[in-house]
Amino acid sequence: MGLLTREVEHAPCTVEISHKFESLHAHVRFNNGAVIYPGDEVQVEGPEIMAPFGEVVSEDRQATIIRASKLEQLWTRLTGDFEVMELCEFSFSEEVTL
Amino acid sequence: MNAPLKHTADATTVEEGLAIAEAQDKQYTSEMATETAMANTLLTPRFYTTDFDELDAIDVSSVREDWDVLIAQMEADPNKGHFKKNEDWDHVDWENMEPELKKEFIDFLISSCTAEFSGCVLYKEMKRRGNNKDITQLFQLMARDEARHAGFINDALREAGLRVNLGFLTQKKKYTYFRPKFIYYATYLSEKIGYARYITIFRHLEAHPEHRFHPIFKWFEEWCNDEFSHGEAFALLMKTDPKLTSGINVYWIKFFLTAVYATMYVRDHQRPAFHKALGVDPDWYAHEVFTKTSKMTEQIYPITLDIEHPRWQRNLEKLQKANVDMVDAKGLKKLGAQIRAGWAFVNLYTIPAKKHAVPASVRLEPAY
Numbered sequence: 001m002g003l004l005t006r007e008v009e010h011a012p013c014t015v016e017i018s019h020k021f022e023s024l025h026a027h028v029r030f031n032n033g034a035v036i037y038p039g040d041e042v043q044v045e046g047p048e049i050m051a052p053f054g055e056v057v058s059e060d061r062q063a064t065i066i067r068a069s070k071l072e073q074l075w076t077r078l079t080g081d082f083e084v085m086e087l088c089e090f091s092f093s094e095e096v097t098l
Numbered sequence: 099m100n101a102p103l104k105h106t107a108d109a110t111t112v113e114e115g116l117a118i119a120e121a122q123d124k125q126y127t128s129e130m131a132t133e134t135a136m137a138n139t140l141l142t143p144r145f146y147t148t149d150f151d152e153l154d155a156i157d158v159s160s161v162r163e164d165w166d167v168l169i170a171q172m173e174a175d176p177n178k179g180h181f182k183k184n185e186d187w188d189h190v191d192w193e194n195m196e197p198e199l200k201k202e203f204i205d206f207l208i209s210s211c212t213a214e215f216s217g218c219v220l221y222k223e224m225k226r227r228g229n230n231k232d233i234t235q236l237f238q239l240m241a242r243d244e245a246r247h248a249g250f251i252n253d254a255l256r257e258a259g260l261r262v263n264l265g266f267l268t269q270k271k272k273y274t275y276f277r278p279k280f281i282y283y284a285t286y287l288s289e290k291i292g293y294a295r296y297i298t299i300f301r302h303l304e305a306h307p308e309h310r311f312h313p314i315f316k317w318f319e320e321w322c323n324d325e326f327s328h329g330e331a332f333a334l335l336m337k338t339d340p341k342l343t344s345g346i347n348v349y350w351i352k353f354f355l356t357a358v359y360a361t362m363y364v365r366d367h368q369r370p371a372f373h374k375a376l377g378v379d380p381d382w383y384a385h386e387v388f389t390k391t392s393k394m395t396e397q398i399y400p401i402t403l404d405i406e407h408p409r410w411q412r413n414l415e416k417l418q419k420a421n422v423d424m425v426d427a428k429g430l431k432k433l434g435a436q437i438r439a440g441w442a443f444v445n446l447y448t449i450p451a452k453k454h455a456v457p458a459s460v461r462l463e464p465a466y
Binding site: 015017018019020021022023024025026027028029035036037038039040041042043044045046047048049050053066076077080081083084085086087088089090091092093094095096097098 | 144145146147181201202205206208209210211213214215216217218219220222226227241242244245246248249250252253256262263264265267268269270271272273274275276277280281284285287288291292295357358361362365366368369372421422424425
């Protein structure tokens with residue numbers, strides 16, 4: 001990893017989407033053990049995926065990982081915390097008026 | 099949407115509900131094909147990483163007894179059968195719902211669904227990247243609950259004719275980073291305040307059922323018990339390391355308490371139609387929720403905010419007003435509003451906190 005350069009990596013991945021009454025969730029798992037670090041960007045290639053209601057779909061896709069440069073990674077580690085309030089749920093969006 | 103299809107609310111069993119929903123789905127798909135306007139709700143969760151080695155290093159042996167009881171309770175999953183529609187899920191008259199209320203209520207459903215969904219993504223990631231069995235087990239259980247809640251809210255959204263769109267999966271997403279301790283402070287409070295918010299509304303509607311404009315509120319009691327146990331788990335995690343709740347970290351705790359309470363106050367006051375329909379005065383509600391949350395957080399935090407202090411309510415109101423002014427204003431006026439908001443927050447943060455001794459044992463049971 002360069003101090004200022006970004007590297008691009010491709011990784012096979014499995015996308016699982018559950019669109020069931022009992023569970024609405026979606027996860028992407030890298031099948032080659034690729035690990036995501038702060039500041040990295042990930043894009044799953046291909047068309048949008050959506051499971052019909054009541055079903056779980058699992059699709060093997062290719063993901064592009066744009067690795068953050070050393071500097072970006074450091075910056076994300078230092079500043080990411082400022083956004084931590086996002087983890088709190090308040091029932092409503094932040095829009096003042098709808 | 100106007101064909102004489104049975105409504106999922108009319109279903110008496112889950113199976114029937116699902117069958118109706120499927121039939122609706124087919125209808126909606128064809129409607130979409132003919133380009134009938136169908137609102138599409140893009141969920142936009144964020145993606146995070148944290149210090150997974152630090153998570154792996156957590157040793158729960160100092161709270162083992164309480165930990166095992168809590169995990170066993172979560173594994174037994176007493177709420178498993180709860181998130182099902184039964185005869186209590188009565189008909190919702192979306193067509194005749196007052197437009198302002200409808201907008202605010204849908205905002206409530208979408209925001210709640212996104213929050214549950216994001217919680218699920220975060221917890222699942224922590225489960226997958228960790229190697230410490232205690233920790234991965236906990237996060238797996240919490241991810242399960244969040245996905246279940248998201249599914250339940252999604253169903254209410256579907257009834258309103260809204261479809262969630264998971265298009266974000268194939269969009270480029272950047273992973274940000276939070277330190278584990280900030281995740282604990284933020285999510286602990288979020289779960290506990292969530293419990294207080296839901297139970298306060300639930301009890302209020304028990305006393306005033308005429309204000310229950312949607313059946314989802316009937317599910318708030320068990321729902322908030324999940325929030326409660328998640329909060330308990332984070333309290334135990336914090337208990338494993340006394341440094342997390344002492345020294346300089348007390349200032350962080352105070353920051354999170356102030357920020358969470360203030361944000362809640364501001365957001366609730368931006369949804370007047372929702373609160374009016376529930377018959378709830380947002381100022382009364384805020385005070386109730388803060389009181390309950392403060393009482394609960396005494397289990398682990400050595401301070402609570404002095405919400406009876408004269409500066410408290412005054413500055414919450416100033417913050418709320420500045421926040422509204424910020425939207426329409428431009429240039430210097432906007433800057434002025436930002437400064438007023440910042441100053442109000444400083445005034446809230448600097449109110450002397452109430453100090454107290456933390457009990458040796460953390461565990462609480464839902465009491466409200």
